[in-house]
Amino acid sequence: MTTLEEVFLSLEGENAEETEAVEGVSSVKLVRARALSRSLSLQSKTLSYQELNDKESQKATSLPTPPASHALHSTTHGVEHVKVTPEAPVSVDTLGETVKTNPSCWRTFCALVYIRTVRMIRDPYKLYVMIFLPIISCALGLYMKSRQIVFFRMQPLTLSPDAYFNKTPIAIHSEQNNYKEISDLRASLELLGAHPIVDFNGSFASLLDMENFGAFSLKDSLIPYGKIMAYYNSTYTHSLPIIINLLDNSIYRVLMSTSGLLESFKPIEVLTHPFQQTEQQEEFNVGNVVCAIFMGMIFALVPVTLAVDIVYDREIKAKNQLRVNGLSMSMYFLTYFVVLIFIMIITSAGVLVLVILNDIPSLTNGSAITMLTGLLLLYSPSAILFNTCLSYVFDKMDSAQSIMPNITTWVGVIPFILVAVLDTFKWGSDIAFYLHLVFSFLDVMYIPYAIIYYVDRVYLTCNLRGLCPQPALAQYLTAEVCVLVAAMLLHVPLCGAALLAADRLKSGGRICSVGTRNHTPRLEHVSLQLSKDILCNHN
Structure with a gap:
């Protein structure tokens, strides 16, 4: 007897054979349908080419309607049905019609700028890196600099009676016992700030036991206050x-009062001016360096963010599609540069507003702002081209x-710190200047940090030597700044040429093309090849 297991195994084997047979039939039908569709499509293209080349034939005739190359697949009980749907008829007039377009460079430019702006707005990371992070970085750098501002110029000291503890004890004496002279002098001394005022007997020995700042003794004289001994x-x-100035102002006030001109009295001022420093202190000013790093980092990172867009365009082949559709290379990069x-x-503008709000003396004067604006505008093209x-x-x-x-960050920060340290401590004579010269021409990312540092240093140097409390614009044209200007002017053509070469190599071309060959096949060869394909498919 046959067991139940054997029955199921035999049924399973029969079903497998039927499934393989059905799949084989369906696959054969599908292959034939696709081959037929391809052959008919090629035949229609061949006829179209022949009709286009035949100038004497009638263009109004329509080609026979071939089935389309699209196939609809459905499956019923394991059997796949293939149905080929026909395409719409194509006329020769439609194929031979020339489509005329009037491209507008201005509309193309506006469209690309709009697309780049929308992409930037929709990306929070770009907005953070290009707008919010620079403002935060600048505010932090300016705050640290404002906390470490050192005015090297020592302020003059006014020598007045209240210079020492607001107390100037004075002793007075008159040999003539002239009460009016002594009372007028006492009143003038008190009004000028001398207190307390006491009497002494006119001998120097009596002053040794008294804690006085000074003393006046009126001697015999033919004119009032003609002879006074000062101690x-x-x-x-x-x-x-202080004693001499106090005596002069007291006599001057008494004489003005006697003449009835007391309202015109103005006391004489005496100031002491200390010797000014002529050399910068050999200490590392963290505030200046940190401020230059944080502010320079803004102009180093902003071009990087949009440079990533160019990589993304190449990755998704968007640039090639734009080039195929007629967009020139200059228009493609121009929109990118305009947005950046x-x-x-x-x-x-935001950085300058923060500088003014923080009231940094070395950066808020008109000459410094003008120089900073000019240098940063000159740096922008070279930075954009280099990052691209x-x-x-x-x-x-x-x-x-x-x-x-x-x-871009470390390539600029590390050389700048090296130059700043050497410039501060004056190690190796002019080695800091020579390194600055080398880095300015070889390292584009070093320039923004050097701009902030050397513009700030001009004010500190002038303020230190007391020659120019408010430097003029011409005084900012130091050797270091002139080197920066020359380097930035050189970077623009070099980076532009490098960009053209890189774009051509990345597109699969050569930097120097010797010649071009015409690889366009003739129409007869195309028609012949299509005919051969149709015959092979029918066979």
């Missing part, structure tokens, strides 16, 4: 000029977005 306490450094320059102008060239090293947006900011 001063040498334990006070500025006691002598606009962002850098907004960032620079650097973006051609990467093929993926993720790698460019993670690596490029680190490269």
Whole structure:
């Protein structure tokens, strides 16, 4: 007897054979349908080419309606049905019609700028890096600088009676016992700030036991106050000029009062001016360096963010599609540069507003702001071109977005710190200037930090030597600043040429093309090849 297991196994084997047979039949039908569709499509194309080449034939005739190359697939009980749907008829007039377009460069430019702006607005990371992060970085750097502002110019000291503890004890004496002279002198001394005022007997020995700042003894004279002996306490450094000035102002006031001109009385002022420093202190000013790093980092990172967009365009083949559709290379990069320059102008304006709000003396005067604005505007083209060239090293947006900011930051910060340390401590004579010269021409990312540092240093140097409390614009044209200007002017053509070469190499071309060959096949060869394909498919 046959067991139940054997029955099921036999049924399963029969079903498997039927399924294989059905799949084989359906696959054969599908292959035949696709081959037929392809052959009919090629035949229609061949006839179209022949009709286009035949100038004497009638263009109004229509081609036979071939089935379309689209197949609809359905499955019923394991059997696949293939149904080929026909295409709409194509006329020769339609194929031979020339489509005329009037492209507008201005509309193309506006459309690309609009697309880049929308992409930037919709990406929170770009808005954070290009707008919010620069403002935060600048505010932090300016705050640290404002906490460490050192005015090297020592302020003059006014030598008045209240210079020492607001107390100037004076002793007075008159040999003639002229009560009016002594009372007028006492009143003038009190009004000028001398207190307390006591009497002494006119001998120097009596002053030794008295804690007086000074003393006046009126001697015999034919004219009032014609001969006065002044004593001063040498334990006070500025006691002598204070005593002399106090006596002069007292006599001057008495004489003006006697003449009835007391309203016109103005006391004589005496000031002491200490010797000014002529050399910068050999100490590392953290505030200046940190401010230069944080402010310079703004102009180093902003171009990187949009440079990643170019990598993304290459990754999704958007640039090639735009080029195929007639967009020129100059128009493609022009829209990118316009958006980036606009962002850098907004960032620079925000930085200048923060500088003014923080009231940094070395950066808020008109000459410094003018020089900073000019140098940063001159730096923008070279920075944009350099970062665009650097973006051609990467093929993926993720790698460019993670690596490029680190490269541009440290390549500029490390040389700047080295130059700043050597410039501060004066090590190796002019080695700091020579390093600054080398880095300015070889390292584009070093320039923004050097701009902030050397513009700030001009004010500190002038203020230190007391030659120019408010430096003029011409005084900012130091050797270091002139080197920066020359380097930035040189970077623009070099980076522009490098960008053209990188774009051509990345597109599969050559930097120097010797000649071009015409690889366009003739129409007869195309028709012949299509006919051969149709015959092979029918066979």
